[in-house]
Amino acid sequence: MTHSFGLSRLVWSETGDRLYSFEQAAYFTQTSVPLIEKCVALGIIEPEGTMLHRQDLVRIVRVLRLRRDLGLNLAGAAMVLDMATEIAQLKAQLRALRQ
Known part of the structure; x- marks a missing residue:
């Protein structure tokens, strides 16, 4: 994938959220464009076209932290994050039912 957005260009979604190019995402997460592309290919993140949301x-940062701290691969780290969100x-829901 080739992305032509520079690091200084600001792009906004229709809902007013800032969007980030893959280059900007790589810069802000201190990683690389190929790793961002791999995260997209694995379904770890889902871009809006060729742009990413802050979340x-x-x-990406959380996946990289799990990868570094626990030695998980990208897919395993994403699975841990998904399970933590579900928990x-x-x-x-349990708290709401108890009230």
């Missing part, structure tokens, strides 16, 4: 950048949602 995608946060997810948090289930705990919230």
